[in-house]
Amino acid sequence: MKISWLVRGLPGHPLHPPLTDATIGIYTASMAFAVLSVLNIGDRNPAYVWWLTLALGLLVTAPTALTGFLDWLTIDRDTPLWRTATIHMLAMLSATALFGLAAVFGYDGYRHGAVHAGPFVLTLVGYGLLTVGGWLGGAIVYVHGMRVLELPGEPTRRAAAPVAHSEKERAEG
Numbered sequence: 040m041k042i043s044w045l046v047r048g049l050p051g052h053p054l055h056p057p058l059t060d061a062t063i064g065i066y067t068a069s070m071a072f073a074v075l076s077v078l079n080i081g082d083r084n085p086a087y088v089w090w091l092t093l094a095l096g097l098l099v100t101a102p103t104a105l106t107g108f109l110d111w112l113t114i115d116r117d118t119p120l121w122r123t124a125t126i127h128m129l130a131m132l133s134a135t136a137l138f139g140l141a142a143v144f145g146y147d148g149y150r151h152g153a154v155h156a157g158p159f160v161l162t163l164v165g166y167g168l169l170t171v172g173g174w175l176g177g178a179i180v181y182v183h184g185m186r187v188l189e190l191p192g193e194p195t196r197r198a199a200a201p202v203a204h205s206e207k208e209r210a211e212g
Contacts, residue, residue, distance in 0.1 A: 041203075047109050049203045050211035051188040055110055056180065058103040063173055065096040066138065070166045076154040083152025090149035093142040093162070100135050107131070110186065120183040123175055130172030137165030186211070 048054035069092035075085035111128060114121045138161070145158030154162075179185050188210040190198065197204055 043109075044203065047106060047113075048186075049201065050207035051186075051190070051198070052201065053106075053110065053186045055103065055106040056176075058099070058106055059173070059176060062096060062099050062103045063169065065092055065099055066134075066166060066169055069093045069096055069138075070162060073154045073159055073162045077159055086149055086152045086154045089154050089162070090142060090145055093138055093145070097135070097139055097142060100138075104131070104135070114185070120179065120185060123178050123183060124185075127172050127175035127179060130168050130175060134165045134168035134172060137161045137168065141165060 044050075046054070069089055072085040072089035072092060075081050076089055107128065111121075111124050114124055141158040141161035144161065145154060148155045148158060180187060188207055190206060190210055193206065197206070
């Protein structure tokens, strides 16, 4: 067992992608509740849930960003993969900053059950950057193939096993 597997995940089972699913899902819910609040649907409740999901998203972003950063550190510099990953990271950090500002500036509205214009715009632009960053994250995996193992003949039980078989270790390099 390598120590790096505790923070980056096993070969073929990286930790960053599933954490991004949670983070993106939480921010998507936050965006939806912001829209409901601005459209005045659901009385005050959407504004409360908007702010709470923003706060939860910011908490979940910490381990997501950490695991992504640890993966980024392993990439050879000045390669197409590194450039894509760096732009992905900048988009995601910018989105996080905007979500953080939305939470700070939207707290008063949250207390009164409303999403005001400024925090709404911050949430909307943050979500746009999150979408761009997610697209680039997909390119990192599905175009550049980062942390993808090419083991099409691996038996299902071994492919899904939460252990690092020698074939997985060799394939990861």
